[in-house]
Amino acid sequence: MSAKAGASGVGGVGGAAPDLGTLHEFHGVQPVLPVSDVSRAARWFRDVLGFELDFIAGEPPSYARVKKGDGSHGDPVYLRLWQCNTRGTPPWRGEIVIHVGKDIDGLHAAYVKRGVTVIEPPVSQPWGLREFAIREPDGHVLRFCGYLP
Secondary structure, eight states: OOSSOOTTTGGGOOSSOHHHHHHOOOOOOOOEEEESOHHHHHHHHHHTTOOEEEEEETTTTOEEEEEEOOSBTBOOEEEEEEEOOSSSOOSOOOEEEEEOSSOHHHHHHHHHHTTOEEEEEEEEOTTSEEEEEEEOTTSOEEEEEEEOO
């Protein structure tokens, strides 16, 4: 299977629509995680995973954004935290893949020391990445990966 998109691509559909592909620039994606308690989730991402609290809104808090990185080594990673309901169980859970520059094993070890729930230990994948996965308190899977040397 070719990675190149052409006129005959998947289902006969080629690359981006000309007017959208050239007139509009996309600058990143910020996944939204539904959580049962925004304040608790923001503290967990800050205190356990080392993210920075970018903003928190509402009283009581109902929406927040956490950030990792300052842009000096690639784009920062932003995650938005959304208060999904008051019964304590998010309606759905997702998986987020976070690319890390280096030392996947060191990051894994640091998170283990902080009591993070690891669901997949570091493993080298045939597609050229080394990765591990954790579960955050609301059940979402965060998969951290880096390129193999």
